[in-house]
Amino acid sequence: MRGKFITLEGQDGAGKSTNLSVIEQTLLKAGKPVLVTREPGGTQLGEKIRELVLNSDDSQFGDTAELLLIFAARAEHIESVIEPALKNGTWVLCDRFTDATYAYQGGGRGIDQSRIKTLENFVQNGLHPDLTFLLDVPVEVGNQRAGQRSDPDRFEMQENEFKNGVRNCYLNRSKAEPSRFKIIDASEELDIVKQSIEIALKAYLKTT
């Protein structure tokens, strides 16, 4: 049987890294074979593109080039990692996917959603996440948490207007697809966030 495709999304500073392992552990306990991966990244080419796209020192290029680089990384990731794993019955847990492109390149940079949709259709050939966790925090909370990092990347260093665009886009997408998205209030204490994720994931597992 084909595996399920689960993604984790949220603004910078929402606590993705910690909660990725909560999802992985819950799936493993439920006996699911899991592959954890990330975007941009997940392949040799993807990790090189990630360096280019995130590195704030020498990455001077326009928004369209950024969008295309992200989809180039995604094409390789889908073809060589995600699809083979899903076909093989492995559950794929991906730290960010195309919702992040709508949020960052669309909501943040201001690229028209229809241009992103065109690339999504072209590159993904019908592949969409089965379940998406959205860790939602007010921008100020995300800033406080991410602000503790010494070397902010090209997105972490953006103004609050960009970050509010990202958050609003995520929230709008989750409202448009309520059955795929589980919105988690990530401004709560870590234990409460963890519990909310476990409850939502266990409920999803019962439906599979």
Ligand code: TMP
């Ligand atoms: P992170 O994986 O540590 O959160 O860093 C990835 C960064 O890349 C994050 O700031 C969001 C950004 N990003 C995009 O701008 N568009 C995308 O499609 C993806 C997957 C990530």
